[in-house]
Amino acid sequence: MMFGLRVLRGGLAAALIMCALPIAAVTTVSFVSSPASAQTVSSIGVEGNRRIEAxxxxxxxxxxxxxxxxxxxxxxxxxxxxxTGLFQDVKINQAGGRLVVVVVENPVINRVAFEGNKKVKDEQLQAEVQSKARGTLSRAMVQSDTQRISEIYRRNGRYDVRVEPKIIDQPNNRVDLVFEITEGPKTGVKVIEFIGNQAYSSYRLKDVIKTRESNFLSFLGGNDVYDPDRIEADRDVLRRFYLKNGYADVQIVAALTEYDPARKGFIVSFKIEEGQQYRVGSVDFQSSIPNLDGNSFRSLSRVSVGSIYNAEAVEKSVEEMTIEASRRGYAFATVKPRGDRNFEAHTVSIVFAVEEGPRTYIERINVRGNTRTRDYVIRREFDISEGDAYNRALVDRAERRLKNLDYFKTVKIGTEPGSSNDRVVLNVDVEEKSTGDFSVSGGYSTADGLLGEVSVSERNLLGRGLFAKASVQYGQRTQGYALSFVEPYLLGYRVALGLDLYQRKQLASSYVSYDSSTLGFSPRLGFQLREDLNLQLRYSISQQKITLPSYLTNCNNNPANPNLPFFPTPANIIQNGTPAGDGSFNLGGFNSVSNNCFSDGEASLAVRKELQSGAALTSAVGYSLAYNTLDNNKDPTTGILASLNQDFAGVGGDVSYLKTTADIKAYTPIVADIIGLLHLQGGILNQTGKDIRMLDHFQMGPNLVRGFAPLGIGPRDITPGTYNDALGGTKYWGASVEMQMPFWFLPKEIGLKGAVFADAGSLFDYKGSTCWAATAECLTVGADDGLVRTSVGVGLIWQSPFGPLRFDYAIPVTKSKYDQVQEFRFGGGTSF
Structure with a gap:
């Protein structure tokens, strides 16, 4: 209340002065008419000033x-x-024939403090307000600061914020300025609705936009907070979504927001005019440039006759053609797409016209706003530089690359005229954001049990665009660590160099009888052939060692070292639990179930043979070719993800083989919000020299056919009295069809979906050794007949704030009698 009264008094004083000025002016005119009484600056008297010189x-x-x-x-x-804002009051009086300026100075701010703020730190508020300690108090500035603080809170989703400035008088004309803040609760988006949408349900469109509705898990995220900039960006995202799916006439007419006091939140409405869906009627190519055939660009087109019109594919086609023309020496060539609609047939005839563009050069590229990221990290994303021909397609590609780096909140590339008509200046404006991550993750799966992970990563190390990550895992059955480093531009070329060092230990469980420990190092090179096609070349060297748990070594009767696992040798054969000691090779009942070593379950001969061989060194070279057109990598609804991998082991080391695998996932909408998934996979392991180890075979379970336990499918040691370890196979194939559907009766933001699926696959052709000459033992291989395993089941998918979670219940339809079944499977984790 004190503050308001002072403002009123100051305003009243100013008003009185302004009203008095005409009277003073009349007096002054009469006074100045006499030359002896004329006023000069030096004759003005000053009263009331303390800090400011007269x-x-x-x-x-x-x-x-x-x-x-x-x-x-x-x-x-x-x-x-x-x-000037330096004075509370200014008056002009006449005294003794002179002008006297009487001032009341504004007090000096002793300190600026904030009270009641919990969600916004003092440091952030101090940086935003203009009133500063040791500065002069300006009431107009204080009001401006009050509005600025309120705006900061509104940007953070708190529209009920109240900010009240308090001025506390101190001695020597000094004051403390305190902003008392009542933050209020978060003001979220309570309802998102779409008006006019016919082709896509509101449920589906909520997946497209970034803004989310508030729910009981919103405290883990921030997209439910009302942000007008995000709403405006969502309009563009919706428009591009429709254009990508054939709706060439779409208009997002408005994005309306209304605050609902009853719900204490916003209602956001998007008004859409969809129009008709178009298909591509024809694709033609024209060129007005001599010696440049337009049809030579046909192979670069990403649109085809009969397909649904896709504005994004048209844009990428234009980009590829423009770049190709530049490579051929036509630096100023431009490709302009033209679409002629047939409203009756609902088709678009597309013409790509190659024309000679204006001869404009890039005079300068200005990079602004990067406080941490080095200039060269931004500039290397451009395929053009100062002095080159201006090419809009290349500029757009650079802007897209910069956004994909995920180093910046915003990226905008604008142009301005250069020093002459044929020069242009590019301005790259960026806003930095945090690129470091610290996460503590936890999860549980039926295969690995409880698992925890701590990781630290940095996407833009030292502002040089480097990636580094360190993580440690510890769980019931899995422990280890991993270190990763990536240099995305090796020696200045668009080639990514990656280095991985890892150590992993897998403990014995009900699925496998042995512990395994692996230490490996792998350098790799990555090449982006196209935006949707990547090639990786790699070399890996690893050492793997297996050991047996104590319950499989308690049959040892070696008095010299009872902790060693039992391995009969020609010089010391254990017969019925007692050393023969005579060098004979009498195995007696060694393979008998009644033997003490086998009666309580013995590891497979294949396992014990690997154990006797000791640690094995694998040195391999390989490559991966990946094709990705998914619309969303985390929760895809359309597109293809395919990969081909080959690894050749035998570049030194103890292991030799050629391993080839392929994996294809295709997503497509079926009806409404139901998404179909077709998953095909296969692999083959070829012997290239030495015998193939049991550990190098493919091991399959629910990753091939759900409803089976880990390592539960394929060839198995069925020797009587043994642990029945999985041996694996050298060939496998799998096919799966799945339909994913939302629960329409639940809020979209919960992220729950249901699934029904059917799987089929087979693992077969074990090529490891089955006999051991040292002990004259042989194992019996079962379930190596190529039988097709099938299953059907249902699943629950939750894209939770804690991370992706999935529950599956599958019933095997066909199986071998030696397969291990696990009908229920759960996996998932969290990061916070």
Whole structure:
């Protein structure tokens, strides 16, 4: 209340002064008419000033050409003093025939403090307000600061914020400025609705936009907070979604927001005019440039006759053609797409016209706003530089690359005229954001049990665009660590160099009888052939060692070292639990179930043979070719993800083989919000020299056919009395069809979907050794007949704030009697 009264008093004083000025002006005119009484600047008296020099105050009064002050100039000086904000009150009096300026100085701010703020730190508020300690108190500035603080909170989703400035008087004309803040609750988006949508349900369109509705899990995210900039961006995202799916006439007419006091949140409405869906009627190519055949660009087109019109594919086709023309020496060539609609047939005839563009050169590229990221990290994303021909397609590609780096909140590339008509300046404006991540993750799966992970990563290390990550895992059955480093531009070329060092230990479980420990190192090179096609070349070297748990070594009767696992040798054969000691090779009942070593379950001969061989060193070279057109990598609804991998082991080391695998996933909408998934996979392992180890075979379970346990499918050691370890196979194939559908009766933001699926696959052709000459033992291989395993089931998919979670219940339809079944499977984790 004190603050309001002071403002009123100051305003009243100013008003009285302004009203009094005409009277003073009349008096002054009469006074100045006498030359002996004329006023000069030096004759002005100053009263009431403490910190501000009198000459400084006099300097605001500007004399006329004759060095005298008339009424107009006195009035201008008075206004100039008030506008400085240095004074609470300014008056002009006459005393003894002289002008006297009487001032009341504004107090000095002793400190600026904030009370009640919990969601926004003091440091952030201090940086935003203009009132500063040791500065002069300006009531207009205080009001501006109050509005600025309120705006900061509104940007953070708190529209019920109240900010009240308090001025506390201190000695020596000093004051404390305190902003008392009542933050209020978050003001979220309570309802998102779409008006006019026919082709896509509101449920589906909510997946497209970034804004989310508030729910009981919203505290884990921030997209439910009302943000007008995000709403405007969502309009463009919706429009591009429709254009990508054939709706060439779509218009997002409006994005309306209304605050609902009853719900204490916003209602957001998107008004859409969809129009008709178009297909491509024809695709033609024209060129007005001599010696440049338009049809030579046909192979670069990403649109085909009969397909649904896709504006994004048209844009990428234009980009590829423009770049190809530049490579052929036509630096100023432009490709302009033209679409002629047939409203009756609902088709678009597309013509790509190659024309000679204006001869414009890039004079300069300005990078602005990067406070941490080095300039060269931004500039290397351009395929053009200063002095090159201006190419809009290449500029758009650079902008898209910069956004994909995920280093910046915003990226915008604009142009301005250069020093001449044929010059243009590019301005790259970026806003930095945090690129470091620290996460503590936890999860549980029926295969690995409880699992925890701590990781630290940085996507833009030292502002040089480097990636580094360190993680440690510890769980019931899995432990290890991993270190990764990526240099995305090796020696200045668009080639990514990656280095991975890892150590992993897998403990024995009900699925496998042995512990395994692997230490490996892998350098790799990545090449982006196209935006949707990547090639990776790699070399890997790893050492793997297996050990048996104590419950499989308690049959040892070696008095020299009872902790060693039992391995009969020609010089020391254990017969019925007692060393023969005579060097004979009498195995007696060694393979009998009644033997003490086998009666309580013995590891497979294949496992014990690997154990006797000791640690194996694998040195391999390989490559991966990946094709990705998914619309969303985390929750895809359309597109293809395919990969081909080959690894050749035998570049030194103890292992030799050629391993080839392929995997294809295709997503497509079926009806409404139901998404279909077709998953095909296969692999083959070829012997290239040495015998193939049991550990190098493919091991399959629910990753091939759900409803089976890990390592539950394929060839298995069925020797009586043994642990029945999985041996694996050298060939496998799998096929799966799945339909994913939302629960329409639940809020979209919960992220729950249901699934029904059917799987089929087979693992077969074990090629490891089945006999051990050292002990004359042989194992019996079962379930190596190529039988097709099938299953059907249902699943629950949750894209939760804690991370992706999935529950599957599958019933095997066909199986081998030696397969291990696990009908229920759960997996998932979290990061926070």
């Amino acid at each position: 000459d400084t105050i006099r300097s605001y009064f500007k004399p006329g050409p004759n060095g005298r002050l008339d009424s107009v100039r006195i009035d201008d000086g008075l206004k100039a003093l008030i506008e």
